[in-house]
Amino acid sequence: xxxxxxxxxxxxxxxxxxxxxxxxxxxxxxxxxxxxxxxxxxxxxxxxxxxxxxxxxxxxxxxxxxxxxxxxxxxxxxxxxxxxxxxxxxxxxxxxxxx
Numbered sequence: 001x002x003x004x005x006x007x008x009x010x011x012x013x014x015x016x017x018x019x020x021x022x023x024x025x026x027x028x029x030x031x032x033x034x035x036x037x038x039x040x041x042x043x044x045x046x047x048x049x050x051x052x053x054x055x056x057x058x059x060x061x062x063x064x065x066x067x068x069x070x071x072x073x074x075x076x077x078x079x080x081x082x083x084x085x086x087x088x089x090x091x092x093x094x095x096x097x098x099x
Contacts, residue, residue, distance in 0.1 A: 004028070005027060005028045005029075005084040005088075006026050007028050007031055007091060008088060011088060011095070014096065018039075018095050018098040019038075019098075020034055028084065028091060031091055035091070039062075039094075041072075041094045041097060041098075042060070042062065043087065043091065043094060044059045044060075045057070045086045045090065054081075055080060056081075056082065056085070056086035057078070057086060058074070058080075058087070058093075059074045059075070060072050060073050060090060060094050062097065075090065075093075
């Protein structure tokens with residue numbers, strides 16, 4: 001059975017500070033949806049080209065004007081060994097973008 005990935009306490013603190021209601025849920029996909037619907041921040045996690053093993057990276061897209069969104073930040077060169085680890089990193093970065 002596939003279970004939703006719960007985000008870390010550090011991410012929960014950042015989310016709370018950004019106005020996220022923890023009662024909505026503590027899994028990554030719900031927080032990702034909240035960031036998209038409430039703050040227009042879109043997280044994209046992709047697979048890196050690799051010969052030996054699967055690695056992941058992320059990008060965050062957001063508004064730069066009323067009619068235009070673009071990539072605001074890309075992940076640093078990291079060895080994210082799972083989608084969930086990469087998404088957790090992206091969630092933290094997106095939460096830090098919220099003023």
